[in-house]
Amino acid sequence: MFKILLKKxxxxxxxxxxxxxxxxxxxxxxxxxxxxxxxxxxxFGVFGSMFVSLAVxxxxxxxxxxxxxLYFVIMAGTAILIGVxxxxxxxxxxxxxxxDNDLLLSLPIPIKDIVAARLMSTFLLGTLYTAIALVPALxxxxxxxxxxxxxxxxxxxxxxxxAAVVLCVGCLFSWIVAKIALRLENKSLLSVxxxxxxxxxxxxxxxxxxxxxxELIANAAAxxxxxxxxxxxxxxxxSIGEGNVTATAVFLVIAIVLVxxxxxxxxxxxxxxxxxxxKTKRVRYVEKTASFKSPFSALxxxxxxxxxxxxxxxxxxxxxxxxxxVFGVVTLLNAxxxxxxxxxxxxxxxxxxxxxxxxxxxxxxxxNTIAAPxxxxxxxxxxxLQSLPIASKNVLRAKAVVHLVLTAxxxxxxxxxxxxxxxxxxxxxxLMCIVPFAYVVFTSMAGSFLGVKxxxxxxxxxxxxxxxxxxxxxxxLGGWGIAIAxxxxxFLFGSALDATTYMAVWIVLFLxxxxxxxxxxxxxxxxxxxxx
Amino acid sequence: MLNxxxxxxxxxxxxxxxxxxLHIAPGEIYGFIGPNGAGKTTTIKxxxxxxxxxxxxxxxxxxxxxxxxxYCKGVLAYIPDNPDLYEYMSGIKYLNFIGDIFRIPxxxxxxxxxxxxxxxxxxxxxxxPIASYSHGMKQKLAVIAAWIHAPKLIVMxxxxxxxxxxxxxxxxxxxxxxxxxxxxxxFSTHVxxxxxxxxxxxxxxxxxxxxxxxxxxxxxxxxxxxxAFLELEAE
Numbered sequence: 227m228f229k230i231l232l233k234k235x236x237x238x239x240x241x242x243x244x245x246x247x248x249x250x251x252x253x254x255x256x257x258x259x260x261x262x263x264x265x266x267x268x269x270f271g272v273f274g275s276m277f278v279s280l281a282v283x284x285x286x287x288x289x290x291x292x293x294x295x296l297y298f299v300i301m302a303g304t305a306i307l308i309g310v311x312x313x314x315x316x317x318x319x320x321x322x323x324x325x326d327n328d329l330l331l332s333l334p335i336p337i338k339d340i341v342a343a344r345l346m347s348t349f350l351l352g353t354l355y356t357a358i359a360l361v362p363a364l365x366x367x368x369x370x371x372x373x374x375x376x377x378x379x380x381x382x383x384x385x386x387x388x389a390a391v392v393l394c395v396g397c398l399f400s401w402i403v404a405k406i407a408l409r410l411e412n413k414s415l416l417s418v419x420x421x422x423x424x425x426x427x428x429x430x431x432x433x434x435x436x437x438x439x440x441e442l443i444a445n446a447a448a449x450x451x452x453x454x455x456x457x458x459x460x461x462x463x464x465s466i467g468e469g470n471v472t473a474t475a476v477f478l479v480i481a482i483v484l485v486x487x488x489x490x491x492x493x494x495x496x497x498x499x500x501x502x503x504x505k506t507k508r509v510r511y512v513e514k515t516a517s518f519k520s521p522f523s524a525l526x527x528x529x530x531x532x533x534x535x536x537x538x539x540x541x542x543x544x545x546x547x548x549x550x551x552v553f554g555v556v557t558l559l560n561a562x563x564x565x566x567x568x569x570x571x572x573x574x575x576x577x578x579x580x581x582x583x584x585x586x587x588x589x590x591x592x593x594n595t596i597a598a599p600x601x602x603x604x605x606x607x608x609x610x611l612q613s614l615p616i617a618s619k620n621v622l623r624a625k626a627v628v629h630l631v632l633t634a635x636x637x638x639x640x641x642x643x644x645x646x647x648x649x650x651x652x653x654x655x656x657l658m659c660i661v662p663f664a665y666v667v668f669t670s671m672a673g674s675f676l677g678v679k680x681x682x683x684x685x686x687x688x689x690x691x692x693x694x695x696x697x698x699x700x701x702x703l704g705g706w707g708i709a710i711a712x713x714x715x716x717f718l719f720g721s722a723l724d725a726t727t728y729m730a731v732w733i734v735l736f737l738x739x740x741x742x743x744x745x746x747x748x749x750x751x752x753x754x755x756x757x758x
Numbered sequence: 759m760l761n762x763x764x765x766x767x768x769x770x771x772x773x774x775x776x777x778x779x780l781h782i783a784p785g786e787i788y789g790f791i792g793p794n795g796a797g798k799t800t801t802i803k804x805x806x807x808x809x810x811x812x813x814x815x816x817x818x819x820x821x822x823x824x825x826x827x828x829y830c831k832g833v834l835a836y837i838p839d840n841p842d843l844y845e846y847m848s849g850i851k852y853l854n855f856i857g858d859i860f861r862i863p864x865x866x867x868x869x870x871x872x873x874x875x876x877x878x879x880x881x882x883x884x885x886x887p888i889a890s891y892s893h894g895m896k897q898k899l900a901v902i903a904a905w906i907h908a909p910k911l912i913v914m915x916x917x918x919x920x921x922x923x924x925x926x927x928x929x930x931x932x933x934x935x936x937x938x939x940x941x942x943x944x945f946s947t948h949v950x951x952x953x954x955x956x957x958x959x960x961x962x963x964x965x966x967x968x969x970x971x972x973x974x975x976x977x978x979x980x981x982x983x984x985x986a987f988l989e990l991e992a993e
Contacts, residue, residue, distance in 0.1 A: 524858035606840075
């Protein structure tokens with residue numbers, strides 16, 4: 227039974243890799259390999275590479291100071307932190323909100339098997355998150371310390387142990403969220419606030435960690451000795467990566483016991499949690515005359531209502547808005563020191579600073595993907611929009627408008643902060659303020675374009691369109707790529723154009739492509755939407 | 759009111775609807791019956807313009823659904839077999855959304871919502887989120903949303919599933935009233951007794967093909983509709 231359930235879980239997770247929904251047929255072997263290769267390159271090539279530099283910075287000084295264990299504590303700790311962050315964001319929905327919970331619970335399947343299958347898929351996702359940081363750490367260590375077979379095997383076991391810790395902690399958080407959710411009335415707002423607080427803490431630790439790392443590298447031997455004496459268990463945990471077989475065996479047993487306990491505890495309360503009805507306050511209906519909206523306004527309002535009601539949607543698709551705000555406010559609060567820093571680094575080339583800041587704003591705005599999953603999120607309600615007398619182009623435009631408004635509003639505040647705080651030449655500064663808006667117009671259209679082009683309305687877990695859809699990944703990575711290219715091209719070829727002209731060209735480019743995409747949405751996009 | 763002419767729809771190699779023609783006139787309640795997988799839902803979805811078809815034509819109020827979809831959708835209402843509505847809205851917000859789309863003036867909308875919600879006993883639940891509704895309540899809300907804009911044609915897929923006996927009875931009365939006022943109704947059902955008592959005309963579909971259609975007497979002859987249906991099934 228467990229095997230059948232696990233197969234179902236994997237079919238669901240990797241459905242898009244094996245099955246082409248548009249052609250209604252299985253993909254060819256070549257296509258499947260290409261999709262998986264893309265996935266591996268994306269995960270380890272793009273995200274994993276970020277941890278290579280951290281591993282390279284830490285590995286040699288710590289190994290040289292005979293503190294390899296400390297290196298693994300830091301890297302495994304980072305990996306676990308990332309894994310837990312990912313597991314908390316996905317675990318609750320995957321464990322407790324899966325659409326097929328009712329179906330599976332109605333079948334003669336032991337609850338412990340359902341939970342085991344769900345845990346296994348959560349474990350594999352946790353392993354993936356953990357591996358992003360830990361695999362580069364292991365590879366760098368193996369190369370630096372000329373590791374043998376024992377170190378390699380222990381290192382792989384460390385990855386499994388870290389993933390098990392992620393699973394247990396992620397499940398604990400998910401369980402707490404599920405318990406709280408049953409008592410809450412405004413779940414989406416509180417969920418967003420909790421996750422944002424968690425994120426703020428994460429970044430606070432991340433930024434503080436830089437200084438701590440430097441201090442640690444400078445005094446590696448002393449810190450290693452005192453830490454080993456003060457926390458011997460942590461020393462043992464870190465020594466797994468160095469090839470300590472006894473520590474590996476002990477921690478592996480502990481990890482297995484922890485997973486077993488998690489499995490038993492969840493199995494015990496699973497039925498109650500997934501079948502209980504959340505507390506809903508009885509709202510008394512008071513008849514009143516509604517204000518009249520145009521059909522397009524009604525569509526936009528509907529999109530905003532969908533956005534507001536869904537914490538997962540808010541968290542997964544619009545963190546860029548928060549980053550933009552923080553960027554603007556932090557710049558305003560530290561205006562003097564930032565102005566001094568700018569002069570110190572770039573001297574008189576302040577126009578280049580405008581380009582860099584503009585690119586940074588675009589990059590933050592590119593983190594927003596609100597329009598991309600919007601078509602897929604219609605899911606089984608798609609029939610409503612398709613059967614009403616609404617032009618499909620208005621549906622797609624409404625989705626782009628929500629993306630535009632929710633990104634442009636914080637951007638306006640951030641741009642005002644930057645304009646007020648920074649001493650930069652007037653004309654390039656003005657362009658620096660305009661380009662990000664043109665970029666947001668472009669990404670909102672691109673989001674709707676990708677959303678309808680790569681739509682998947684037959685999901686069973688809403689995290690699939692929100693996190694794992696091609697539309698979201700392409701929009702975010704593509705958006706970042708364009709923002710980086712914007713800075714890089716000026717850096718390489720800026721001498722041919724002054725910054726003002728350069729940015730003006732990009733405004734025309736962004737708005738030109740946005741106009742083309744709007745035309746596409748109005749014609750081919752509408753046709754595709756009607757055929758979904 | 760609804761003319762389906764030589765409709766053909768394939769899913770890959772599978773022929774779901776095969777050269778099907780039906781004509782539903784104003785004032786008619788037209789039943790559509792057939793075994794599971796016969797092509798009823800596919801035909802209905804093609805008729806209301808949410809599924810593209812391979813060949814044939816569908817005309818609503820003498821306008822082609824393929825060429826003038828907005829006009830056609832403006833004069834019809836569709837209720838699917840499983841009304842997945844916007845769970846993030848309350849009942850009243852959903853009805854107001856539909857009202858806005860059909861440009862129903864607020865005062866007129868308010869009167870209609872009051873009348874229809876009272877009829878189905880849903881008034882006190884209108885402020886509740888749709889996510890908290892039972893299947894039957896969602897079905898009632900979908901019926902209210904369909905009737906609110908006074909469509910000429912109402913197309914329903916298994917409309918009585920999930921409705922309690924009182925609501926079923928109310929819906930039957932509303933269907934008759936709608937057709938008496940010059941509208942038309944096309945609906946699928948598995949409940950042959952309902953079809954026999956309610957429908958002016960009926961069509962039987964099997965494996966995507968129309969096997970019999972016409973007035974109730976023409977289709978069932980001296981038998982009951984159930985006997986006629988089973989007889990056709992056995993052929």
